[in-house]
Amino acid sequence: MANSNKSKTNSNSVPSAKYGLGLIAGILYLAFGIMQLTATVGFTMPFYESLYITGGIFNAFVLLVTAAVFLTGILRMNRNTAEADAFLDVGFLLSLAFGIVAILGTLAGGLDMWIGEEEEIVEGMLETVTPLLYMVVFGFLGYCLWAKDLFRKVVAA
Amino acid sequence: MAENKKLRLGLIGNPNVGKTTIFNAITGARQKTGNWPGVTVEKKTGQVTHKGVDIEIIDLPGTYAITAYSPDEIIARDFILDEKPDVVVQIVDTTNLERNLYLTTQLAEITPNLMLALNLTDFAEAQGLAVDADKLSKELSIPVVKTVGTRKEGINELLDAAIGLAGSGKGTCAGSCTSCTSCGGFVNFSPKTEDAITKISEVLAGDASLTSKYLTRWLAISLLEEDANVIEKVKANSDLYAKLSPVLSSYSPEVAEADIADGRYTAISALAQKVRIGKVESKISPSDTLDHVLTDKWLGIPIFLALMCAAFDLTFTFGAPFMTLIETVVGWISTFAVDNVPGLLGSILGDGIIAGVGSVLVFLPNILILFFVLSILEDTGYLARAAFIMDRPLHALGLPGKAFIPMLSGFGCNVPGFMAARTIEDEKDRLLTLLVTPFMSCGARLPIYVLFAGVFFTANAGEVIFSLYLLGIVIAIVSAFIFKRTLFKGEPAPFIMEMPPYRIPTLFAALEHMWSRGELYLRKAGTFILIGAVIVWALASFPVGVEYGSQESYAGALGTAIQPIFEPLGFDWKISVALIFGFVAKEVVVGSLGVLYGAGDDEGALTDALLEDPVMSPVTALTLMVFTLLYLPCVAATAVMRQESGSWKWTGFMVVYTCVTAWIVSFIVANVAKLFI
Numbered sequence: 001m002a003n004s005n006k007s008k009t010n011s012n013s014v015p016s017a018k019y020g021l022g023l024i025a026g027i028l029y030l031a032f033g034i035m036q037l038t039a040t041v042g043f044t045m046p047f048y049e050s051l052y053i054t055g056g057i058f059n060a061f062v063l064l065v066t067a068a069v070f071l072t073g074i075l076r077m078n079r080n081t082a083e084a085d086a087f088l089d090v091g092f093l094l095s096l097a098f099g100i101v102a103i104l105g106t107l108a109g110g111l112d113m114w115i116g117e118e119e120e121i122v123e124g125m126l127e128t129v130t131p132l133l134y135m136v137v138f139g140f141l142g143y144c145l146w147a148k149d150l151f152r153k154v155v156a157a
Numbered sequence: 158m159a160e161n162k163k164l165r166l167g168l169i170g171n172p173n174v175g176k177t178t179i180f181n182a183i184t185g186a187r188q189k190t191g192n193w194p195g196v197t198v199e200k201k202t203g204q205v206t207h208k209g210v211d212i213e214i215i216d217l218p219g220t221y222a223i224t225a226y227s228p229d230e231i232i233a234r235d236f237i238l239d240e241k242p243d244v245v246v247q248i249v250d251t252t253n254l255e256r257n258l259y260l261t262t263q264l265a266e267i268t269p270n271l272m273l274a275l276n277l278t279d280f281a282e283a284q285g286l287a288v289d290a291d292k293l294s295k296e297l298s299i300p301v302v303k304t305v306g307t308r309k310e311g312i313n314e315l316l317d318a319a320i321g322l323a324g325s326g327k328g329t330c331a332g333s334c335t336s337c338t339s340c341g342g343f344v345n346f347s348p349k350t351e352d353a354i355t356k357i358s359e360v361l362a363g364d365a366s367l368t369s370k371y372l373t374r375w376l377a378i379s380l381l382e383e384d385a386n387v388i389e390k391v392k393a394n395s396d397l398y399a400k401l402s403p404v405l406s407s408y409s410p411e412v413a414e415a416d417i418a419d420g421r422y423t424a425i426s427a428l429a430q431k432v433r434i435g436k437v438e439s440k441i442s443p444s445d446t447l448d449h450v451l452t453d454k455w456l457g458i459p460i461f462l463a464l465m466c467a468a469f470d471l472t473f474t475f476g477a478p479f480m481t482l483i484e485t486v487v488g489w490i491s492t493f494a495v496d497n498v499p500g501l502l503g504s505i506l507g508d509g510i511i512a513g514v515g516s517v518l519v520f521l522p523n524i525l526i527l528f529f530v531l532s533i534l535e536d537t538g539y540l541a542r543a544a545f546i547m548d549r550p551l552h553a554l555g556l557p558g559k560a561f562i563p564m565l566s567g568f569g570c571n572v573p574g575f576m577a578a579r580t581i582e583d584e585k586d587r588l589l590t591l592l593v594t595p596f597m598s599c600g601a602r603l604p605i606y607v608l609f610a611g612v613f614f615t616a617n618a619g620e621v622i623f624s625l626y627l628l629g630i631v632i633a634i635v636s637a638f639i640f641k642r643t644l645f646k647g648e649p650a651p652f653i654m655e656m657p658p659y660r661i662p663t664l665f666a667a668l669e670h671m672w673s674r675g676e677l678y679l680r681k682a683g684t685f686i687l688i689g690a691v692i693v694w695a696l697a698s699f700p701v702g703v704e705y706g707s708q709e710s711y712a713g714a715l716g717t718a719i720q721p722i723f724e725p726l727g728f729d730w731k732i733s734v735a736l737i738f739g740f741v742a743k744e745v746v747v748g749s750l751g752v753l754y755g756a757g758d759d760e761g762a763l764t765d766a767l768l769e770d771p772v773m774s775p776v777t778a779l780t781l782m783v784f785t786l787l788y789l790p791c792v793a794a795t796a797v798m799r800q801e802s803g804s805w806k807w808t809g810f811m812v813v814y815t816c817v818t819a820w821i822v823s824f825i826v827a828n829v830a831k832l833f834i
Contacts, residue, residue, distance in 0.1 A: 058466050058620045065463040068456055083449050090450040094460070101467045105474035112478040115485070128474070153443035154659050 018146050019077065022088040025095065025138040026070030032131040033063030052129040059130050066094050066135075089150045092142025099136020106133060164212045164323050165240075169233055169264065170248035171257050172219030173657050175276045177201075178306035179248055180216035183316070200232055207316040215242065218579075221256075223263045224384060228579040231386075237268055238371065243323040244270050246315065248304075251281035251288050252658070254433070258425045262344050265297070266375040272300040272322050274315050279305045280658070284442075287434040296428055297343055307663070343428075346420035353381055353408045360404060364397045380405060381413040444658045448542065457546035462627075464539075468530040469626065470619035472523050473607060479522035480607075487515035488762070505694055508705060508755055513690020516751025516763055517682050517744045520604035525675045527603060528569070532670035536662030540565055545656065554634050555641030557581060560590040564633060567597030568626070569674065571794035574599075575801045585645040591802050592640060593633040595790040595815050598626050600674065601681075601743035605785045608747055612764050613778040621779075625786050632787060632818065681742055689738050689745040693752045696734075706731075706753050726780050726823050729772040736784065742791045775834045780827040787819035 032053065039048055039055035048054075073087030109128035113121045143151070168176045180186065184203030201216040217236055218229035237245055245268050249257040264271050275281075275288055294301035300318040304311035345351065357377035361368060367376065367390065379387035380401065392398045451460060495507035534540050544565065548558030559581050567574025574594045581587040598606075606625055610618040641647075696712035703709040708717060708730060715737070716730025723733045735749035747763075754766035767773050789795065789812050799808040 056617065056620065058470060058617075058623065061459075062463045062466055065456070065459045068459065069450065072453075072456060082446070086446045086449040090447065094463070098463075098467055101471045104471060108475045108478050112481055115478050115481045150443055150446060151661075154447075154661055 015146070018085075018088055018142070019074070021138065021142060021145075022070050022091060023074050025091065025135075025142070026067050026074055028138075029063050029067035029070060029095075029135060032135065033060050033067055036060035036063055036131065051131065052126075052133075053131060056130070059132060062098050063131060063135075066091060066098065069094060086150075088142070089147040092139050092147040093151075095135060095139030096143050096147075097139070098132045099139050102130055102133035102136065105130075162210045164210050164244065164320065165215065165242040166212055166244045166246060166319050167215045167217055167236060167240075167242040168246050168248055169217045169237070169260075170219060170276075171221055171250060171253075171260060171655075173655065174219070174248050174250040174257065175306040176219065176248045177216055179274065179276060179304060179312070179315075180214055182306050182309040182312050183212075183214055200236060205316070207313075208320065210320050212316065212319070220260065222260060223267065224379075224382065234267075237264070241268075242270070244272060244319040246272055246274050246319060248274050248276050248306075251275045251278050251303075252284055252286050254286070254288060255425050255429050258428065259421060261297070262421045262424060265299070265343055266378060267372055269372070270322060272302070272318055273297070274302050274304045274311070276304045276306055278303045278311075279308070289432045289434050293428070293432040296431060344420050344424040347416050349408075350381070350413055350416045350420070353404070353413065354378060356404050357381070357401065360397065360400050361391075363400070364394050367391070367394065367397070378417060381408060381410065382417060383410045383414075442658070444538070444656070447659055448656070451539065451542050452546050457542075458550075461543050461546060464534065465626070466619075466623050468527065468534070469623040471530060472527040472603075473611070473619045473622060476520075476523040476526050476607070477611075480519050483519045483521065487511060487518065491515065504698065504705070505691065508698075509690050509694030509752055510687060512751045512755060512762075513693065513748035514682050514687050516608075517604060517686050517748045518679075520607050520744075520747070521675060521678060523603055523607050524600055524678050525671050527600065528674040529667055529671040531569070532667040533662050535670075536660065536666055538657045538659045541657050551634065551637075554638045556589065556593070556634065556637040557583070557586040560586065560593070560637075563590050563594050564597050564630070567594045567599060570599050570601070570677075571595055571597065571790045572797045575794065575797045578801060585647060588802060588807060589637055589640050589645050591798060592807070592811055592814065593636050595794065595798075595811065596629045596633040596636065596787060596818075598629045598786050599743065599790070599794075600678070601791065602785055604744055604747045606782050608763070609767075609778040609782050612767050613773075613775040621782075625782055628783065628822075629786050632822065636814075636818070678744075681744060685742040686744055686748045689741055690748050690752050693734070693738060693749045697753055706755060712753065722820075726784065726820070726827050727772070727774075727777045728781065728784075732772075732777075732781060736788070739785065740789065740792055742793075743785065746785060776827060776830045779830050779834070780823045783826045784819050784823040787815060787822055789815045789819075 032051075035045075035048065035051070035053045036055060037057075037060040038044070039053050040057050040060055041055075044053075069087055070091040073084045073091060076084040076087060106125050106128045110121050110125040113124035118124065168180055170176050180201065180203060184205050186201075186203045200218070203214045203216070205212050205214060215236065217233040220230040220233045223230070223234045223237075236242070245264060247257075247261055247264055249261070261271075261273065273293070275290055275293075278287070281287055290301045290303050300322050302311055302314045302318050304315055346354070354374060354377040357380055358373045361373050361376055371390075376387060376391070380391065391401065451457060453460075491507050491511040494511055495503055497503075498506055531540075534543075544558065544561040547561045551558055551561060560578075562580065563574045563577035565574075566577040571594060574597060575591055578587050578590045578594065581590055603622075606622045607618070610621040614621045693712060696715065697706045697710050699711055703713075707713055712734050713730060716734040719733045719737065720728070720730045723736070728736070731750065731753045734753065735746045738749045739746035750767075751763050754763055754770075767778075790798070795808060795812065798811055799805060802808060802811075
């Protein structure tokens with residue numbers, strides 16, 4: 001009886017690795033979102049360039065929304081684990097989706113340079129990089145480890 | 158040669174059960190399908206020959222009941238009642254059997270030629286909700302087949318059963334009896350209600366013209382429910398109605414209505430228990446899990462906006478290299494035409510057709526990408542959630558939540574947007590929605606945004622385009638707010654919408670949807686835009702002897718005549734002419750500018766010409782995009798507005814209102830933008 005209760009609790013709880021990754025992703029998305037916002041209004045720091053933070057209200061908004069989804073999941077951990085789990089899963093899916101859009105944008109930048117017969121294709125591609133592109137690593141990891149199950153359930157349903 | 162037998166088959170069912178998917182599977186047509194209710198708002202017809210029988214298939218709008226309230230539901234009901242198809246096939250969502258059977262109980266009362274197609278059986282089986290089709294058929298005494306529309310499974314069996322039912326002679330029942338399974342339905346109501354039905358039926362039997370046309374039991378039930386449409390039919394015979402009045406007044410309509418509904422639900426519950434295979438376990442579905450987040454009170458709208466941002470960013474950035482490619486090809490063709498075709502023909506080809514049509518064709522990749530993304534969002538079931546999360550702000554401002562569906566459809570094209578307003582029952586709410594739908598930025602306006610945002614706001618083009626779509630929504634909501642407090646006073650109707658389950662979209666369906674939009678765009682380029690380009694070329698070339706595209710040409714004279722209206726907005730005569738021709742189709746604005754700027758000669762000519770024109774600046778470009786967003790929709794959409802509103806007065810009002818709004822908002826934008834840009 002005690003064992004069955006224990007297994008029930010475990011099946012409803014969010015794995016600590018998922019919690020950890022969601023927390024890190026949430027904080028980083030928030031930080032990058034704020035930095036993008038500051039860059040948009042003209043305030044820049046020396047390290048912004050190396051992180052490809054070039055400003056843009058769209059990028060800032062998307063980063064902040066993704067951060068909000070992750071952090072809401074973290075905040076709801078104590079209240080409702082199923083709901084927290086759902087927020088983290090959707091956070092990973094959004095991170096993946098926005099990351100794919102960023103990757104396609106960068107590839108398109110390179111393709112445009114190539115069609116225009118310009119030489120600095122790689123430089124052209126790097127100009128289009130945004131934090132959404134490298135932050136996709138969280139979406140990819142989260143999808144492969146956890147969110148894929150939700151995706152599979154939707155396919156099955 | 159012997160002529161084939163003929164058969165008319167109507168497809169009916171609740172919204173979003175896959176009727177159009179079945180219709181497409183039977184006929185091979187490519188009618189639009191979608192994972193949300195209300196995709197089909199008018200009946201569509203297709204043909205198929207099966208085993209020597211010519212079958213005409215009619216796809217009817219979705220309806221939850223035949224006590225029709227909204228125009229699309231009335232279309233479905235009137236078709237069965239008045240046109241009497243040989244077979245009525247109700248498409249049933251097997252995952253939601255009980256709710257779908259409510260319509261079955263009513264259909265069985267109005268037609269003896271009913272059969273069921275249990276669709277989405279794959280989803281039902283995956284969820285442990287399988288149904289024994291044979292047992293259901295036996296219980297209802299009607300044919301029942303299983304189908305999976307998306308995989309075209311069970312289609313032959315459906316057609317076999319339909320032909321069998323039509324040949325069974327079941328439909329020849331005169332309908333004057335009250336209890337046979339052919340014309341009495343399968344629900345027994347309480348003794349008091351049954352007694353009322355019998356008494357009313359006896360009186361109705363005195364009118365042969367009525368009972369030969371409609372099933373008596375259904376007429377009796379509808380009279381008890383005070384169905385306005387049926388009362389009107391009966392009132393046509395004043396003697397009959399006089400005889401019926403004392404019988405009807407002895408029964409309380411509220412009690413009868415409640416008893417009838419109760420009888421139906423009791424019968425459905427008992428039936429579902431008998432035909433279900435296996436036991437359903439209560440569990441949280443993956444759709445519920447996703448809805449926790451995507452329809453969240455606080456995050457639902459920001460997530461929706463973020464996804465839309467991404468969609469428009471992708472449309473612009475990923476479309477860019479393909480635009481360059483088409484631009485290059487158009488440049489080559491134009492140069493070849495100008496170099497090799499002499500005289501006036503060379504000019505009409507190079508300066509007119511290629512410059513005009515080519516300027517528009519360049520934006521085909523953006524159209525394809527945007528509709529591919531929207532198709533993915535729609536097929537997953539997400540857009541239905543978007544309607545749900547937008548209900549609260551819309552309702553607060555006086556718009557019915559249901560208005561968001563026509564508004565969303567309007568993003569594709571205003572024509573289906575206007576038609577989707579049919580799902581709104583309340584006349585005032587429907588008119589209100591029709592009046593604000595033109596502010597939804599249709600796909601035809603996208604080329605104008607991509608051109609001007611790309612040229613004058615290169616670094617933030619995606620954001621500018623997204624802001625324009627957002628501005629359209631804001632103006633629509635503000636307009637609705639004003640109309641609701643002046644022209645259409647009253648509380649908006651509550652919004653009830655069934656959330657479809659999330660589904661993984663198929664690449665084929667998304668590509669098909671994308672291509673159907675692309676095809677439409679290409680067809681427009683080959684017709685309206687081509688004709689528009691030739692007319693603009695002619696206006697820019699004549700009278701003989703004037704410099705091409707100069708102010709002395711007819712185009713210049715026309716533009717100069719109307720320019721005073723547009724001058725406060727910063728537009729010159731060329732833009733004024735392009736905007737006038739934009740009424741034919743919005744893409745013609747770009748086509749006309751292509752012709753007037755002589756953009757066919759080489760790659761990127763229109764872009765360069767715009768940058769070199771001293772009249773054009775980022776402020777003028779922004780003002781022009783705002784004006785194009787808001788001013789009257791194209792001629793086709795205006796005609797559909799007239800059809801859907803049934804009024805020239807409201808159509809005229811829409812034309813004037815959109816133009817005045819466009820001018821005022823553009824004037825504000827022009828003057829405010831000057832301070833920042």
